[in-house]
Amino acid sequence: xxxxxxxxxxxxxxxxxxxxxxxxxxxxxxxxxxxxxxxxxxxxxxxxxxxxxxxxxxxxxxxxxxxxxxxxxxxxxxxxxxxxxxxxxxxxxxxxxxxxxxxxxxxxxxxxxxxxxxxxxxxxxxxxxxxxxxxxxxxxxxxxxxxxxxxxxxxxxxxxxxxxxxxxxxxxxxxxxxxxxxxxxxxxxxxxxxxxxxxxxxxxxxxxxxxxxxxxxxxxxxxxxxxxxxxxxxxxxxxxxxxxxxxxxxxxxxxxxxxxxxxxxxxxxxxxxxxxxxxxxxxxxxxxxxxxxxxxxxxxxxxxxxxxxxxxxxxxxxxxxxxxxxxxxxxxxxxxxxxxxxxxxxxxxxxxxxxxxxxxxxxxxxxxxxxxxxxxxxxxxxxxxxxxxxxxxxxxxxxxxxxxxxxxxxxxxxxxxxxxxxxxxxxxxxxxxxxxxxxxxxxxxxxxxxxxxxxxxxxxxxxxxxxxxxxxxxxxxxxxxxxxxxxxxxxxxxxxxxxxxxxxxxxxxxxxxxxxxxxxxxxxxxxxxxxxxxxxxxxxxxxxxxxxxxxxxxxxxxxxxxxxxxxxxxxxxxxx
Numbered sequence: 001x002x003x004x005x006x007x008x009x010x011x012x013x014x015x016x017x018x019x020x021x022x023x024x025x026x027x028x029x030x031x032x033x034x035x036x037x038x039x040x041x042x043x044x045x046x047x048x049x050x051x052x053x054x055x056x057x058x059x060x061x062x063x064x065x066x067x068x069x070x071x072x073x074x075x076x077x078x079x080x081x082x083x084x085x086x087x088x089x090x091x092x093x094x095x096x097x098x099x100x101x102x103x104x105x106x107x108x109x110x111x112x113x114x115x116x117x118x119x120x121x122x123x124x125x126x127x128x129x130x131x132x133x134x135x136x137x138x139x140x141x142x143x144x145x146x147x148x149x150x151x152x153x154x155x156x157x158x159x160x161x162x163x164x165x166x167x168x169x170x171x172x173x174x175x176x177x178x179x180x181x182x183x184x185x186x187x188x189x190x191x192x193x194x195x196x197x198x199x200x201x202x203x204x205x206x207x208x209x210x211x212x213x214x215x216x217x218x219x220x221x222x223x224x225x226x227x228x229x230x231x232x233x234x235x236x237x238x239x240x241x242x243x244x245x246x247x248x249x250x251x252x253x254x255x256x257x258x259x260x261x262x263x264x265x266x267x268x269x270x271x272x273x274x275x276x277x278x279x280x281x282x283x284x285x286x287x288x289x290x291x292x293x294x295x296x297x298x299x300x301x302x303x304x305x306x307x308x309x310x311x312x313x314x315x316x317x318x319x320x321x322x323x324x325x326x327x328x329x330x331x332x333x334x335x336x337x338x339x340x341x342x343x344x345x346x347x348x349x350x351x352x353x354x355x356x357x358x359x360x361x362x363x364x365x366x367x368x369x370x371x372x373x374x375x376x377x378x379x380x381x382x383x384x385x386x387x388x389x390x391x392x393x394x395x396x397x398x399x400x401x402x403x404x405x406x407x408x409x410x411x412x413x414x415x416x417x418x419x420x421x422x423x424x425x426x427x428x429x430x431x432x433x434x435x436x437x438x439x440x441x442x443x444x445x446x447x448x449x450x451x452x453x454x455x456x457x458x459x460x461x462x463x464x465x466x467x468x469x470x471x472x473x474x475x476x477x478x479x480x481x482x483x484x485x486x487x488x489x490x491x492x493x494x495x496x497x498x499x500x501x502x503x504x505x506x507x508x509x510x511x512x513x514x515x516x517x518x519x520x521x522x523x524x525x526x527x528x529x530x531x532x533x534x535x536x537x538x539x540x541x542x543x544x545x546x547x548x549x550x551x552x553x554x555x556x557x558x559x560x561x562x563x564x565x566x567x568x569x570x571x572x573x574x575x576x
């Protein structure tokens with residue numbers, strides 16, 4: 001976009017329909033002729049993998065009352081077209097982030113101004129509870145104000161449909177097109193207070209009850225009493241629900257990291273409130289060592305993803321990655337279903353194209369169907385919706401998310417926390433551990449080791465760099481990775497898989513929606529995926545390597561070999 005176009009977009013925000021403070025900030029940007037002006041107005045915020053996220057501030061590329069108001073107005077218009085004869089209902093939740101409560105009220109006001117009944121949580125709540133409440137309250141859609149684990153300056157807007165899952169095609173594109181037809185002057189901000197109902201304890205109790213029912217698996221009271229748990233909410237929403245669910249499920253030995261207990265959008269004790277990063281769980285791990293705890297669990301600000309740390313064979317606390325947690329949780333669920341005689345070939349487990357290939361091997365060994373979709377739990381929710389004849393056991397993805405059963409249609413750190421404790425308690429009672437069970441799975445199915453490399457590329461220049469990297473990978477495809485011949489390339493942007501040595505007529509179509517993802521596979525099962533993040537200024541590379549593991553005693557030796565292989569691949573791809 002040219003500077004003239006950017007300037008014109010900014011000047012449109014000087015109209016009387018924008019408040020005086022907003023107009024003042026825009027004038028200052030125009031007078032300075034600054035880079036801030038470009039970053040604020042060079043594009044409109046778009047829906048990505050996990051909804052719409054952005055830095056809070058003034059402008060079309062920022063999160064503010066006008067960009068969210070316009071979204072909500074467009075969504076209101078769309079709902080009226082889709083359900084013309086129905087009394088429309090929506091439910092709204094928000095997390096601990098700065099301005100989340102105020103922005104949630106703006107969204108509620110706009111819906112109500114459009115004669116839509118609104119259920120608004122009276123205080124911050126976990127995202128999975130919002131997903132649950134859409135179906136529980138029989139709403140047409142739901143909204144949660146959150147930016148997940150992004151830095152403090154971010155906020156966001158996620159939309160859920162009637163089934164409790166996030167927007168997927170065709171609704172997402174149709175709603176975006178509806179929003180694009182609007183001018184900011186058309187937003188109805190004047191609330192109809194009679195249509196806004198505040199909700200809290202009734203939905204809380206229903207969600208907690210469902211979480212306990214779905215996450216409990218006949219663990220003995222003595223095993224629960226014997227398990228020592230350390231939990232941290234990382235200043236987020238899970239403090240409102242996880243302690244309650246653990247207590248209702250019968251877990252008494254729960255130590256909470258007090259310094260991180262209070263919800264705070266500035267996340268004062270961590271550099272990043274992301275349980276994927278070991279530094280975020282530093283205080284929890286220190287408390288675990290002090291308390292001699294068996295398991296540490298930390299959740300992100302909106303409580304949809306969780307990090308799990310357990311004791312290794314040297315009795316040291318180690319943070320498992322998302323693939324490892326997902327593997328053990330999936331194995332446990334499959335075992336429970338098998339013991340109960342519930343597996344008859346009409347069940348499935350869902351995951352994503354960038355998750356570990358080991359999951360498919362594990363799931364199919366139990367005679368259960370394995371389904372794989374694009375990154376993001378909205379695609380797993382769509383699998384459930386599209387397969388009413390199949391029972392959903394559970395599903396996860398490498399980015400520290402898991403979902404137990406289908407009562408929630410998004411990743412759910414609340415129920416997954418309980419599930420992790422059930423596994424840890426039962427394994428301890430059997431004389432092994434969560435960690436040792438993972439090693440047993442490696443011996444049985446092969447040792448798969450993964451690593452995620454995220455390259456941050458901020459702003460306009462960053463977006464161009466990411467675009468160029470993906471173009472280069474497509475125009476100059478890799479023939480070898482780590483000394484292994486590439487045998488297959490899946491290009492999800494063209495929806496085609498290319499097998500080396502085959503003619504164009506032998507190219508296989510990919511049966512998933514188009515997405516800017518490229519995956520390479522080698523003759524020895526090494527997998528390298530590249531994709532720009534849908535919610536952050538990053539490009540992500542996912543590396544998976546594998547080797548047989550003959551015995552648990554060989555684990556450290558084989559892990560060292562696989563780690564060296566990943567380092568070599570990183571260097572080769574200039575990702576070191």
